[in-house]
Amino acid sequence: MTSSARYVPRLQFERLDDRKEQFDKINRFISERLGWVTSIRGDPEVRFECVPGSTVPEDLRAAGHEVSKIGEGERILPAGMIERFVIGDDGEREPVTEGSTRPVQIVSHAGITQVETYCCRMNACDAAVDAVTSGKTAEDS
Numbered sequence: 347m348t349s350s351a352r353y354v355p356r357l358q359f360e361r362l363d364d365r366k367e368q369f370d371k372i373n374r375f376i377s378e379r380l381g382w383v384t385s386i387r388g389d390p391e392v393r394f395e396c397v398p399g400s401t402v403p404e405d406l407r408a409a410g411h412e413v414s415k416i417g418e419g420e421r422i423l424p425a426g427m428i429e430r431f432v433i434g435d436d437g438e439r440e441p442v443t444e445g446s447t448r449p450v451q452i453v454s455h456a457g458i459t460q461v462e463t464y465c466c467r468m469n470a471c472d473a474a475v476d477a478v479t480s481g482k483t484a485e486d487s
Contacts, residue, residue: 365390368468376402382421382461390468395421395461403464417463427457 366388373383373392381396393416396402403413431439432448442450 365468372466372468375405379405384463392466392468393463394466395419395463398460398462400462403462406466411466413464413466415462416465419461419463420458421461422456423459424456425454427455429453429455 369387369389369392373387376383376392376394376396379396379400379402381394381400381402383392383394385391385393394402403415406413429452430442431451431453432442432446433451434440439451
């Protein structure tokens with residue numbers, strides 16, 4: 347049995363290492379734009395979440411990636427709700443009113459936030475992410 351293709355174990359590990367490096371770059375790219383990667387490191391299909399109206403999907407599309415919305419969900423954030431109060435004359439918290447000159451007290455709570463879930467295949471993530479971060483479009487590359 348002869349074959350021109352040979353199994354080279356080291357080559358498989360190098361490909362996986364390259365994919366993990368690409369994954370790390372795209373993870374950093376999404377995280378810097380306040381998104382959350384939910385897939386396993388090295389997976390060629392990157393799943394991520396972001397709040398509605400986020401620029402992450404469009405930024406990835408501008409970089410030449412195929413990005414598909416696959417659903418919606420919820421995420422608990424440590425500061426999902428932010429409330430602003432002033433201390434009233436009776437010492438109780440009151441909502442801030444427009445034009446108030448009293449010091450504002452800010453209280454944050456964990457809260458549930460709506461998110462959109464997307465999928466993106468890692469097709470040349472290095473070049474795509476580098477192009478977006480340098481201000482180039484996919485056509486410029």
